[in-house]
Amino acid sequence: MNSNKLLSRIEALLFVAGDEGMTVKQLAQYIEVEQMDIEAGLSELLTQYNEEEARGITLKQLAGTYQITTKPDVADTLKKLIENPTNQVLTSASLEVLAIIAYKQPMTRAEVEDLRGVKSERPIATLAARALVQEVGRAEGTGRAILYGTTKEFLNYFGLKNINELPPLPEQIEQDDEQPTDLFLTKFQETFTQK
């Protein structure tokens, strides 16, 4: 299959798939070529989209699938289609809960609440309702609390290829060269001797 023929088929399939997207494997199956060829085609297509300024669309890898999306530079025009842009974004409480679940999954509600120091029932319910987290099992032992994990929609919502693409968790607060425990002790003694 020549390159143009391959590219036109990839574009057509991804156009039809819309926000469901397609995996490399599915594309290879429907176009009847090797997955290697699809990967080369996708990369060529991405180059064309991004180089040609007349294109308003581009390729994005989302939640394990490839999808066609609009380019960020046309966002201002597309945002005119949105009726109420503000009510869609997550609150800081929801984002906090979601960060905890995303990095430490699976987590129970009680574990999330311990870490945040505040009740988190409602943010969790909101996140579940928006299909960003879901029940992924039950904790061992009595109570058998619900364990929460992130969903495919979570990856989609934050524009991630897969869960490993999450930005690394911010490291512990910059420490001095001294060991923090030693520091405590010294300071502790200083405090008391002064009093």
Added chain:
Amino acid sequence: MNSNKLLSRIEALLFVAGDEGMTVKQLAQYIEVEQMDIEAGLSELLTQYNEEEARGITLKQLAGTYQITTKPDVADTLKKLIENPTNQVLTSASLEVLAIIAYKQPMTRAEVEDLRGVKSERPIATLAARALVQEVGRAEGTGRAILYGTTKEFLNYFGLKNINELPPLPEQIEQDDEQPTDLFLTKFQETFTQK
């Protein structure tokens, strides 16, 4: 607006509009140029789509509405997709209709179509044939349209005891918002002002 900027905006808007397409008037309104410019842009876009063999999509005019569609030469590939009935791209329509009926029941077909923006007769008929939805009554007033609701089979299929076990929607959670109270402040002052 230069030509590339215009074309990329037309392409992005038509892409997002999908099967619904857009009229010249709507495009002009969102891009904020004259309808004449849109018409010129559409004709240029059509030329580019048809001349570039790597494109799998093209423009189609239907009842005054322009929409992006796949090119006829990729039909064989799309046929392969259709022959794979479990692909989510194909079942997404029925799942969406089922979700609407499950969450908003009872619903008439017209209401479902209104929400989805596309005809939904066939997905509803199939869901009814699979006994996942059924007629649960008739709408009040003129027309007396059929009202659809979910069935016992539906509960079975998704492993639910009853319909209240469906995860709530975001707006249902927001309704549960507790009223803020200043009871706290009074209590707090009582407790800590003597410190």
Added chain:
Amino acid sequence: MSYEVKLDAFSGPLDLLLHLIHRLEIDIYDIPMAELTEQYIDHIHAMQTLELNEASEYLVMAATLLAIKSRMLIPIHEGEIDDTEIDLDDPDPRDELVMRLIEYKKYKEAAIQLQELESERGQVFTKAPADLSEYMPDEQLALFDKNVNVFDMLSAFQKLMRRKQLKKPLATRIARQEISVKEQMRAVINVLKNNGGKVMFSDLFTYEDKSMLVLTFLTLLELMKRQVIFVEQQKNFDDLSVLLQKEDIGDELEQITEPN
């Protein structure tokens, strides 16, 4: 000293503490408990309203701070200061709080990173999958993947709502095409027939949807013009009654040509 404190600016007591530590330029590994506790309590005083279920958490934290503060003030006997062993075994009363703050801070910062991703992702848009149902045999239409669960359905609904929000102006255009004047004439006449040829005007307007209300009104005007119905009012401010004048209106309907 005045505070500009809004409760919803903080997502919990730990968040408030971090805010104070940052503002007072406190070393998190050496928290002056008296100062922090005082500031914390002053801040919750300044909060005008607090949701009841969150209030208890802020109170618990205030109690914790007071407890740590008082433990640090317990006088230590002379001999113990030289005894390093006791000092080593005796943890700093602040340790647990510091660990919690540090752990919490990590996820608070991660949440900010997520927010950046959210807004970046908000710059690009996708489309619904194309409707291919017309090319598919009936029996294939509802063949879900075997793994479809309730959350997939919820997810389908969320996608739909996102799309709907994006395309409000288009959706209304389609809604209006849904029912024609001709269909609505037939519907109004059926209501009249089912009610012995007379209904109250208001009974014909049971719709929530504004476009349906307008359509029904236009339909009534059309039917009046064609003398199929007659509208009367007994006295001022009474509800209007709608009366059916012609039983057989088949011909009337055929004569109507619709724009599409």
